[in-house]
Amino acid sequence: MKVLRFILGKEFRQIFRNKSILAMMFMMPLVQLVILPLAMDFDVKSVNISIIDNDHSSYSLKLINKISASGYFKIVNLSANYREAILDIEREKAAIILEIPPHFERNLIREGQQRLGIYADAINGTKANIGSGYLNIVLADFSTALDLNVPPIHAAQAIQGGQIEIRQRSWYNPLEAYKFNIVPAVLVLLLTLIGGFMTALNIVREKEIGTIEQINVTPIKKWQFILGKLIPFWIIGMLIFTIGLLVCFFVYGIYPNGSLLLLYMFAIVYLIAILGFGLLISTYSDNQVQAMFLAFFFMAIFMLMSGFFTAVDSMPQWARIFANAMPVTHFVKVVRMIILKASTFDDVKLEFFYLIGFAVALNGWAIWNYKKTS
Amino acid sequence: MKQLLVFIRKEFYHVFRDQRTLLIMFGLPIVQLVLFGFALSSEVKNIRLVVADYAKDVNSEKLIDKIATSTYLIVERATVTQEQIEKEFKKGEVKGALIIPANFSSDLMHIGKAPVQVITDGSDPNIAKTIVNYLTTIITDFQEQFAPTASTLYPLHIQPEIRMLYNEEGNGSLNFIPGVMALILMIVCTALTSVSIVKEKEMGTMEVLLVSPFKPVFVLIAKAVPYLILSLVNFTLILLLTVFVLDIQIQGNILLLYFESTLFIITCLSLGLLISNVTNSQQTALLISLMGMMLPTLIFTGFLMPLENMPKAFQLISYVIPSRWYYLIVKSVMLKGLGFSFVWKETLVLMCMSTGLLTIALKNFKVRL
Numbered sequence: 001m002k003v004l005r006f007i008l009g010k011e012f013r014q015i016f017r018n019k020s021i022l023a024m025m026f027m028m029p030l031v032q033l034v035i036l037p038l039a040m041d042f043d044v045k046s047v048n049i050s051i052i053d054n055d056h057s058s059y060s061l062k063l064i065n066k067i068s069a070s071g072y073f074k075i076v077n078l079s080a081n082y083r084e085a086i087l088d089i090e091r092e093k094a095a096i097i098l099e100i101p102p103h104f105e106r107n108l109i110r111e112g113q114q115r116l117g118i119y120a121d122a123i124n125g126t127k128a129n130i131g132s133g134y135l136n137i138v139l140a141d142f143s144t145a146l147d148l149n150v151p152p153i154h155a156a157q158a159i160q161g162g163q164i165e166i167r168q169r170s171w172y173n174p175l176e177a178y179k180f181n182i183v184p185a186v187l188v189l190l191l192t193l194i195g196g197f198m199t200a201l202n203i204v205r206e207k208e209i210g211t212i213e214q215i216n217v218t219p220i221k222k223w224q225f226i227l228g229k230l231i232p233f234w235i236i237g238m239l240i241f242t243i244g245l246l247v248c249f250f251v252y253g254i255y256p257n258g259s260l261l262l263l264y265m266f267a268i269v270y271l272i273a274i275l276g277f278g279l280l281i282s283t284y285s286d287n288q289v290q291a292m293f294l295a296f297f298f299m300a301i302f303m304l305m306s307g308f309f310t311a312v313d314s315m316p317q318w319a320r321i322f323a324n325a326m327p328v329t330h331f332v333k334v335v336r337m338i339i340l341k342a343s344t345f346d347d348v349k350l351e352f353f354y355l356i357g358f359a360v361a362l363n364g365w366a367i368w369n370y371k372k373t374s
Numbered sequence: 375m376k377q378l379l380v381f382i383r384k385e386f387y388h389v390f391r392d393q394r395t396l397l398i399m400f401g402l403p404i405v406q407l408v409l410f411g412f413a414l415s416s417e418v419k420n421i422r423l424v425v426a427d428y429a430k431d432v433n434s435e436k437l438i439d440k441i442a443t444s445t446y447l448i449v450e451r452a453t454v455t456q457e458q459i460e461k462e463f464k465k466g467e468v469k470g471a472l473i474i475p476a477n478f479s480s481d482l483m484h485i486g487k488a489p490v491q492v493i494t495d496g497s498d499p500n501i502a503k504t505i506v507n508y509l510t511t512i513i514t515d516f517q518e519q520f521a522p523t524a525s526t527l528y529p530l531h532i533q534p535e536i537r538m539l540y541n542e543e544g545n546g547s548l549n550f551i552p553g554v555m556a557l558i559l560m561i562v563c564t565a566l567t568s569v570s571i572v573k574e575k576e577m578g579t580m581e582v583l584l585v586s587p588f589k590p591v592f593v594l595i596a597k598a599v600p601y602l603i604l605s606l607v608n609f610t611l612i613l614l615l616t617v618f619v620l621d622i623q624i625q626g627n628i629l630l631l632y633f634e635s636t637l638f639i640i641t642c643l644s645l646g647l648l649i650s651n652v653t654n655s656q657q658t659a660l661l662i663s664l665m666g667m668m669l670p671t672l673i674f675t676g677f678l679m680p681l682e683n684m685p686k687a688f689q690l691i692s693y694v695i696p697s698r699w700y701y702l703i704v705k706s707v708m709l710k711g712l713g714f715s716f717v718w719k720e721t722l723v724l725m726c727m728s729t730g731l732l733t734i735a736l737k738n739f740k741v742r743l
Contacts, residue, residue, distance in 0.1 A: 020658060021657070021658070021661065024661060024665075028665075032669065035669075035673070035688075036669075036673070038684070038685055038688065039673045039674075039679055039684050039688055040679050041679070041680070041683040041684070042499075042500055042679065042680065042683070043683060044680075045683065089539065090706070090710060090712050090716055091716065092702070092706075108532070113532075113533065114532055114533070115532075115533050115534075115535055116532055116533070116534045116535065117534075117535055117537070118534050118535065118536045118537065119536075119537050119539050120536065120537070120538055120539060121539055121540065122538035122539055122540055122541035122542075122544065122548075123540050123541055123548050123549055123705060123709050123710070124416070124549050125415075125416045125417060125541065125544060125545075125546050125548070125549065126416045126417075127680075128538055128541075130507075132534075132536045133507070133511070135534065136534060139532050139534055140532075142532065143532045163486065163487050163488070163517065164437075164482065164488050164489075164490055164513050164516070164517055165487055165488065165489045165490070166489075166490055166492055166506070166509060166510060166513060167489050167490070167491050167492065168491075168492045168493075168494065168506050169491070169492070169493050169494070170493075170494045170495075170496035170499075170502050171460070171463060171493060171494070171495060171496055172463075172495065172496045172497045173496030173497055173499060173502075174496065176496055176499040176502055176503060177499065178499050178500075180496070180497060180499070181497060181498050181499055181500070193665065197661075197665060201657055201660075205657065285394070286394065287392075288656050288657055288660060289392075289395055289566075289569050289573075289656065289660065290392075290394050290395055290398060292565070292660040292664055293395065293398040293399075293402065293565070293664075294398065295664075296402075296561065296565075296664045296665075296668065297398065297402045297405075297406070299668070300406060300557075300668065301406065301409065303672070304410055304414060305409070305410075305413060305414075309678055309679075310414055310415065310416070311418060311498060311500065311501055313418075313419070313420045313421060313422075313469075313501075314415060314417060314418050314419040314420060315413045315414075315415070316412060316413065319409075319412065319413035322409075322413075323413075333466060336497055336498075337464065337466050337497070340497040341463060341464050341466075341495075341497055342464070343464040343465070343466070344464070347464045347465045347466070348466075
């Protein structure tokens, strides 16, 4: 025990000595918690549209007015022909083109039917779908409103089957603001970055400078050395998590609806797992560059595949299995559940055992792979 | 000139000696591109929806059947109360609930209006919104089928024909490919160059290089050249992967794409040189170039989050992020098949950035340690 205390003393001194890294560790949470939620807004608010009016009739003018009044669209250009309109899409000025064919009004009145061309820039699938969806709504509205001969309420229609009205309510987040989704996840990101990166670098550094040899020849046991490395970062990690929670509350007014104790219980176990992961990386690399690259490689995967940005459920089957094999995925899910939905231990116990499993497996593997004799 | 070649050769030896780093440099982009290319998608799929049918009549059955055929929603039938829904939401598997009230059909027939209730789990707004969107589309469609007279009642019928440009098959990950390319190149190039220089500083060999008759500026150039070449090889590998594994065709001129990528790589290398100037330890250099750059690149490139929704200040920041411009270029050239006349502005920005960064880096390069 005494040995461990000395190692801890050494580790803390080393951490506090490097002021720039220390500052970075504590600044990062604040910066990330402030920037990320501000930046992440996936709403499609207005779609830029370029309209080709080949008809120039009163109907086509009405339609254009209707589109601009709908609030969904911003008309960037009234183009003369398709070639001019496609330029707007190619220059990223417009996301969608509406082509009103010649004799639009005449055909509509004579034949009662008219086709319209909609061209959407589908590289960004969401925007294309939402944009053309909005346009469909406006068009349907337009065609019903145009016909003056149709009485406002159809007696016939009411009898034959009427309208189904969707009444929607969104629980836990009535305004469907994105910050409620992002902020809890940023907390996870913080722990992951601190835990994973810092430990990965720390041991490799000793390898690179050669001081690990000195420790190896002392009677310090394997577990003492590793615990000595883990505990300081564990304490710092928990500190940062607490700071993060406070920032959440004071900046965004988001606080855990569920049990704070449960949240901390998860954070404790998760941090141990991710520290073990950092350790594992460091036992497999020879120098800091390798460790950093490996850590970065996994961090990028953790961030992009854990459900942080895009939902895990939407991924293909194999990717979901892959995502579930990462501790981050479970923790992101749980943090959101506890903070937003007040889930109880009963709801998340499976995740808890997963995380314990990860913690044991990763640390065990790291200790097994760390050899005192090089 | 001959001296420079000798030094470049020395740098290549350094690179090839460290095989693990080399493996990481090439393995990392491959794995990430394939992983993200297949897994990331802007589409929301496989959403579990509980349908509570209190009506249990022909119409509600028909409606539920119609919803169940949707490939995006996984429908579970259960007569649940509000408390049970809340319980399900807290477990986190079910994302939404559709409740069809008992007098659904009679309301529909007699009053002409029948409400259905949709409750969504708002903790993920994206999914919540998508559920409502999907259901609205399905229900609108259902109504039309249900009352086929509607189209005859409205004699004026406008039928839109929608064409999805550049992406006929609706590949949801298309948007991410250029973004991931920019991310990988940016991080790998910047980190490797900055580290290779700082390493010489840390080991003390920089001193040896500086006292040699070799011009100090050439030290930097000799450092950058191998990484430029390796990055281009890396880029080729990425392109081959996108074409043959991800099955995305390159629409535009491949030479133009190479030219733009070279420019982007040079910009990143310059940034790496600049970072190496201001740092003295590998650890700090890596922290800045990997950790410090990962988030800005992810956020401000514009492939994950729409830039136009961000606050004005953020949009201004995004202008100084090189990967943002490269992303636009790759999107235009690779996916849309556009020529140089469409990307000259972005190219100019990248050129200014690279010359600017390079000048600052070379000017700040300390000849004395």
